[in-house]
Amino acid sequence: MALVPPGPGPHDLPLATPAFYVLATSLGLFVLMLFLLLHYYPKRKLGLEGYLDAAGVSLGFLVFGVILVVALATHDPHGNGTAYALYETILTGYWLAFAIPVVTVGSSVQARSRGTIKWMLPSMGIAVAMFFGLFAYYYAMT
Numbered sequence: 001m002a003l004v005p006p007g008p009g010p011h012d013l014p015l016a017t018p019a020f021y022v023l024a025t026s027l028g029l030f031v032l033m034l035f036l037l038l039h040y041y042p043k044r045k046l047g048l049e050g051y052l053d054a055a056g057v058s059l060g061f062l063v064f065g066v067i068l069v070v071a072l073a074t075h076d077p078h079g080n081g082t083a084y085a086l087y088e089t090i091l092t093g094y095w096l097a098f099a100i101p102v103v104t105v106g107s108s109v110q111a112r113s114r115g116t117i118k119w120m121l122p123s124m125g126i127a128v129a130m131f132f133g134l135f136a137y138y139y140a141m142t
Contacts, residue, residue, distance in 0.1 A: 003139070006072060009080030011087075011142065013073040019091040020069060027062040030055055053111065057104045065090045081142035088138040095134050099127035 014020075034051060041047050069090050072083050079087065089095050106123025 004080060004082055006076065006083035006086060007080050008076045008078060009083065011079050011081070011084035013069075013077055013079045013083060013087050015070065015073045017091065019093065022093075023062065023065055023069070023091065023096075027059075027066050030059050030062060053108070057107050058100050061096055061100050061103070065096060081139055084142055085135050085139035089131060089134045092134075092138075095127075095131055098130050102130075103127050 033055070037044075037047055037051055069087060072079060072087050076083055103120075103123045106119035106121075109117050109119040
């Protein structure tokens with residue numbers, strides 16, 4: 001089976017699923033927390049730095065996940081095997097549950113060591129490898 005770009009196919013890609021609601025709600029809560037922090041403590045630079053230090057990686061992954069799933073589902077509500085594998089990789093949650101803590105630790109170690117311990121890029125590499133591993137698994141299941 002050759003890998004083809006995402007496109008129309010036989011697999012339903014609905015947004016009206018509990019998994020998507022959890023993903024979107026998680027992102028919404030992070031954004032709400034940021035809004036409340038900026039609204040109630042507008043001049044607290046350390047508070048904002050702490051928020052971004054703790055939530056920056058999570059926000060990045062959640063934004064990526066929501067954008068990818070929404071793009072797939074709106075472009076082709078019935079996707080091919082590639083679209084389905086990408087959709088499942090995000091919405092099953094296994095990849096996010098693995099990647100977010102790994103990259104958060106890598107980012108934190110590098111930030112706290114003031115860049116002397118270079119763990120950010122390797123941790124991102126591990127997260128990307130896990131993404132493609134899960135993608136390959138779901139693609140093989142189609």
